[in-house]
Amino acid sequence: xxxxxxxxWQLFVLSAPWLLVGxxxxxxxxxxxxxxxxxxxxxxxxIKPVLKGALFGAPLxxxxxxxxxxxxxxxxxxxxxxxxxxxxxATPETGVDSISVSYVLLGPVMAIVRPIAAILSAxxxxxxVGKATAEPEPDAPAIKSCCATKAAPIVSExxxxxxxxxxxxxxxxxSLWQQAKDGLSYSTGxxxxxxxxxxxxxxxxxxxxxxxxxxxxxAQYGNSIWIMLLIVLISVPMYVCATASTPIAAAxxxxxxxxxxxxxxxxxxxxxxxxxxxxxxxxxxxxxxxxYLFGVIVMSVLFxxxxxxxxxxxxxxxxxxxxxxxxxxxxxxxxxxxxxxxALILRxxxxxxQQKHRLLAAR
Numbered sequence: 001x002x003x004x005x006x007x008x009w010q011l012f013v014l015s016a017p018w019l020l021v022g023x024x025x026x027x028x029x030x031x032x033x034x035x036x037x038x039x040x041x042x043x044x045x046x047i048k049p050v051l052k053g054a055l056f057g058a059p060l061x062x063x064x065x066x067x068x069x070x071x072x073x074x075x076x077x078x079x080x081x082x083x084x085x086x087x088x089x090a091t092p093e094t095g096v097d098s099i100s101v102s103y104v105l106l107g108p109v110m111a112i113v114r115p116i117a118a119i120l121s122a123x124x125x126x127x128x129v130g131k132a133t134a135e136p137e138p139d140a141p142a143i144k145s146c147c148a149t150k151a152a153p154i155v156s157e158x159x160x161x162x163x164x165x166x167x168x169x170x171x172x173x174x175s176l177w178q179q180a181k182d183g184l185s186y187s188t189g190x191x192x193x194x195x196x197x198x199x200x201x202x203x204x205x206x207x208x209x210x211x212x213x214x215x216x217x218x219a220q221y222g223n224s225i226w227i228m229l230l231i232v233l234i235s236v237p238m239y240v241c242a243t244a245s246t247p248i249a250a251a252x253x254x255x256x257x258x259x260x261x262x263x264x265x266x267x268x269x270x271x272x273x274x275x276x277x278x279x280x281x282x283x284x285x286x287x288x289x290x291x292y293l294f295g296v297i298v299m300s301v302l303f304x305x306x307x308x309x310x311x312x313x314x315x316x317x318x319x320x321x322x323x324x325x326x327x328x329x330x331x332x333x334x335x336x337x338x339x340x341x342x343a344l345i346l347r348x349x350x351x352x353x354q355q356k357h358r359l360l361a362a363r
Contacts, residue, residue: 016334025097029061050082059095070082070091081264092242125295159230206250267300
């Protein structure tokens with residue numbers, strides 16, 4: 001029991017500074033990257049909006065469910081189906097917070113490969129969705145006119161202009177300090193509350209495996225493509241965000257699964273869950289859903305297989321870096337970050353308890 005608690009605390013201390021860095025970057029992006037600008041960039045169909053959707057979504061620190069309203073807002077604001085899917089896929093698969101945690105728990109190789117695989121997987125899924133849903137598009141000009149493709153943006157622009165008339169004065173009144181404060185409030189409040197529980201579950205699972213499971217117990221099965229397909233079946237309906245999936249992937253590698261299999265989990269798990277699947281089906285249709293799942297699953301397994309083959313060819317041991325993990329920051333800094341993160345999580349728990357208590361009292 002004591003060894004389990006020690007392993008859990010050590011993992012938490014190692015992750016805390018980098019998670020705080022991710023939350024800080026999230027605050028900056030929230031404060032100074034307006035959603036309206038993203039909507040303008042992702043409008044229309046074709047390769048260019050899909051590329052932008054994947055590149056813009058990759059660094060955003062949104063969880064699997066948090067990305068859904070953002071993606072639907074982009075879609076209803078004029079973003080194409082392919083760009084929406086690329087954004088919906090890339091955003092939960094990686095982010096500034098998960099990359100920093102990946103560097104600590106999985107090593108620099110996985111921290112580099114993960115965002116690259118996420119972006120390429122999102123681009124593939126977006127292009128497949130664009131092709132799969134390209135046939136119904138000619139119906140729009142037939143209903144309206146040959147200028148329908150131009151008329152839609154023109155009609156929407158006055159609506160945006162009239163709405164922005166009430167927003168511009170508000171933005172102008174906000175000082176840089178207030179914008180930074182709002183961004184920090186979001187990242188240490190709403191964003192952290194979305195994934196802290198799953199992060200704790202992931203760290204619990206990783207510490208449990210590290211304590212009870214012998215190293216390389218499943219090494220003889222861990223690099224099989226059938227294991228990757230099994231992980232896909234398990235992870236597709238599962239709700240897990242990119243940050244929380246990192247310690248679980250670390251635990252899988254400690255059990256003897258290959259880095260490729262762990263990458264499959266980190267790709268397919270956050271990008272596909274019941275909530276995302278249902279929203280894609282309702283908002284974009286059957287064809288888009290089938291293309292989306294096909295692109296994410298196939299690319300996840302492909303990148304997992306390529307990672308294992310590349311590591312074997314260049315004789316790189318990711319497991320070695322994981323099993324002999326050492327602190328890369330001063331001990332006092334890691335401990336301070338861990339205590340600060342604990343305080344932020346306890347504050348969220350206290351606020352949630354107060355809110356539930358108020359609701360019960362109101363009844």
